[in-house]
Each structure stands twice: as structure tokens, then as C-alpha cells.
Amino acid sequence: MARSLPVQPAVARRQTAQRDRPVARNLQIEEDPGFQTREWQVQRAGWAILGLLAALAALGVFGTGVFSRTSVQADGLKVEYERFGRLRRPDAFRISFNAQGPGQVLISREYLDHFTIEDISPRPDRVEATAGWLAYSFPVRDGMATVTFHLQPEAFGRISGAVRLADGESITFEQFIYP
Amino acid sequence: MDAVLRAIAAYLFLLVVFRIAGERTLAGITTFDFVLLLIIAEATQQGIASNDYSMTTAGILVVTLVGINILLSWLKQKFPTMDKVVEGVPMVIVEDGKPIEQAMTRARVDESDILAAARERQGLQRMDQVMYAVLERTGEISIIPKRRSGSDMQH
Numbered sequence: 001m002a003r004s005l006p007v008q009p010a011v012a013r014r015q016t017a018q019r020d021r022p023v024a025r026n027l028q029i030e031e032d033p034g035f036q037t038r039e040w041q042v043q044r045a046g047w048a049i050l051g052l053l054a055a056l057a058a059l060g061v062f063g064t065g066v067f068s069r070t071s072v073q074a075d076g077l078k079v080e081y082e083r084f085g086r087l088r089r090p091d092a093f094r095i096s097f098n099a100q101g102p103g104q105v106l107i108s109r110e111y112l113d114h115f116t117i118e119d120i121s122p123r124p125d126r127v128e129a130t131a132g133w134l135a136y137s138f139p140v141r142d143g144m145a146t147v148t149f150h151l152q153p154e155a156f157g158r159i160s161g162a163v164r165l166a167d168g169e170s171i172t173f174e175q176f177i178y179p
Numbered sequence: 180m181d182a183v184l185r186a187i188a189a190y191l192f193l194l195v196v197f198r199i200a201g202e203r204t205l206a207g208i209t210t211f212d213f214v215l216l217l218i219i220a221e222a223t224q225q226g227i228a229s230n231d232y233s234m235t236t237a238g239i240l241v242v243t244l245v246g247i248n249i250l251l252s253w254l255k256q257k258f259p260t261m262d263k264v265v266e267g268v269p270m271v272i273v274e275d276g277k278p279i280e281q282a283m284t285r286a287r288v289d290e291s292d293i294l295a296a297a298r299e300r301q302g303l304q305r306m307d308q309v310m311y312a313v314l315e316r317t318g319e320i321s322i323i324p325k326r327r328s329g330s331d332m333q334h
Contacts, residue, residue: 027271027311027313027323029269029271029313030268030269031268031269031270031271032263032268035263035268036267036268036270036282039267039268040285040286042199043198043199043200043201046195046198046199047199049199050196050199088229088230
């Protein structure tokens with residue numbers, strides 16, 4: 001709806017008479033006050049959403065932050081991980097365990113399939129593949145030992161994992177990887 | 180496949196963010212706006228190309244981005260509503276030398292912006308020499324000066 005009007009003095013007079021309500025101007029322009037108002041409303045709401053997203057990101061809802069870092073614990077075994085991860089960004093995955101006898105930790109194969117292992121510290125002496133599990137043997141002394149895996153997610157979505165000691169029960173956890 | 184989806188996602192995301200930010204955000208670009216733009220470009224580039232440095236991926240990204248742009252311009256032409264949603268609408272912010280305050284506040288334009296545009300584009304000295312100022316869809320302010328003669332409605 002182009003408000004194109006012929007250039008006439010009559011139009012000019014009417015137009016100057018009611019200046020506060022922009023009606024027919026002597027301009028060929030496609031104004032749309034209704035749309036403009038709605039656009040502003042959407043924009044204001046959009047600013048709030050942008051601010052909210054930034055705040056949530058700072059808190060760790062999209063990875064690394066107070067809402068993200070978490071741990072699960074069972075007797076003699078503790079797993080620290082990020083609840084939220086991001087595709088192809090390595091995060092630390094930490095297992096603490098009571099090292100008695102062989103320092104062996106088993107991680108579910110299904111879980112590790114979603115990651116590239118960037119680094120493991122300390123380096124395991126041995127890795128064995130068993131049915132559904134990868135068994136890492138670490139050089140440990142008696143007491144509580146902590147090993148760190150630097151894992152880079154290669155898939156996004158929900159990923160569940162399980163960790164257990166050679167003779168213990170497994171503890172499970174879930175992660176969400178953002179694309 | 181992956182690169183195409185990433186490019187589309189990035190395109191739409193940026194479209195929405197910049198639309199929310201408003202057309203004034205990067206209009207009349209200052210040095211700092213330029214720096215900001217470079218940082219945004221760099222951040223986006225990381226996301227869409229990740230660590231893939233192949234010519235093929237670069238080509239796919241370029242083709243996809245240009246393709247969406249063409250598609251969008253076609254849609255805008257076909258559907259006027261789409262055009263408004265994507266590009267916004269122009270708005271008269273000065274009429275007969277009188278700034279329309281309400282519109283200016285909401286569009287984040289102040290009188291000094293209008294006066295600057297009037298000086299730059301038309302060599303005008305004062306607000307009362309402006310017949311119309313229009314905030315265009317690009318975020319630029321266009322100025323229509325008054326005629327010196329009495330028939331100032333003519334352009």
C-alpha cells in the first residue's frame with residue numbers, strides 16, 4: 001500500500017493541519033505504523049532473550065560453569081564431568097577412585113564412542129577392550145587416585161555413560177552436547 | 180551436508196540476532212562498530228567452518244550462503260510480508276522540521292543523528308530546514324530539505 005499521492009497544494013494543507021498523526025504525506029513511502037509497532041515489541045522482547053541467553057551462558061547452561069560442572073559418587077568411585085558440553089570442544093572428565101590392587105577403571109564403550117580421547121593423565125599402563133567396556137589400568141599407589149581424560153565430543157545430543165571399578169558397581173551419568 | 184546445515188543455521192541465527200538488534204545497530208559504521216563486526220565475523224567463521232580448511236568446504240559455504248541470500252531476496256519480492264519481516268519498514272522521523280519524538284525514541288535515533296545526516300547529505304544547518312527525515316530500512320537517515328520558496332511541499 002504505497003502512499004503515493006499526487007503533488008497538490010490541497011494535500012499539503014491537509015497534511016500540515018494534522019501533523020501529529022502521520023497520515024498522507026507528500027512522500028512516496030511505504031510506511032506501516034502497525035508493523036513498526038509490532039516490530040519494536042518483538043525487538044524489546046528479543047533484547048530480553050539475548051540478555052537471558054548471555055546470562056545463562058555465563059552460568060554454564062551451555063557448558064563450563066556452575067550449572068555444568070557436576071559429579072556422581074559411589075563407594076570408592078567418583079566421576080566429575082560437564083553436564084553440558086559442546087561439539088568438538090574438549091572437556092575434562094575426571095575419575096577418582098580408591099586404588100587398591102590394580103588401578104583399573106572401566107568406562108562404557110558406548111560412551112567413549114562419542115568422543116575423541118585427546119589425552120589421559122596419567123597415561124594408563126594398559127587398555128583392554130572387554131564386552132561393552134574399556135578397561136584402563138593406571139599406575140597407582142594405595143589411596144585415592146585421580147585420573148583425567150580430556151574428551152572431545154564428536155556427536156551432539158544426549159550421551160549417557162557408565163564407569164565402574166573392576167569389582168564394583170557401575171555409576172551412570174548423562175551429558176548433553178550442544179551442536 | 181554438514182557444512183550446508185551449519186551455513187544455513189549461521190545465516191538464520193545472524194539474521195534473527197541482527198534483526199533483534201535493530202537496523203540502527205551497525206548503521207553509519209564507526210571504527211568500533213567495524214572492529215565489532217570483524218570479531219563477530221571471526222566468531223561465526225569458527226562455528227561454520229570449524230577446523231576444516233579444505234577448498235571444498237569453503238566453496239560449499241560460499242555457495243550455500245549466497246544461495247540462501249538469493250532465495251531470501253526472491254521470497255521478499257514474492258511476499259511483501261516477508262520483506263517487512265526481514266528488512267523492516269521505513270519511518271518518517273521528522274516532518275516539516277518537527278522531530279517526531281515518540282518514533283525517534285523507540286528507533287534509538289536522536290536529533291543530533293538527524294542533524295548530522297542533514298549536514299552530510301544536504302549541507303543543511305538547522306532542523307527547520309528539513310522537510311522530511313526518513314529512517315530507511317538500511318538504518319540510514321535520508322533527508323529531504325525544504326525548498327527556499329514558499330512551495331516547500333514540492334520536491
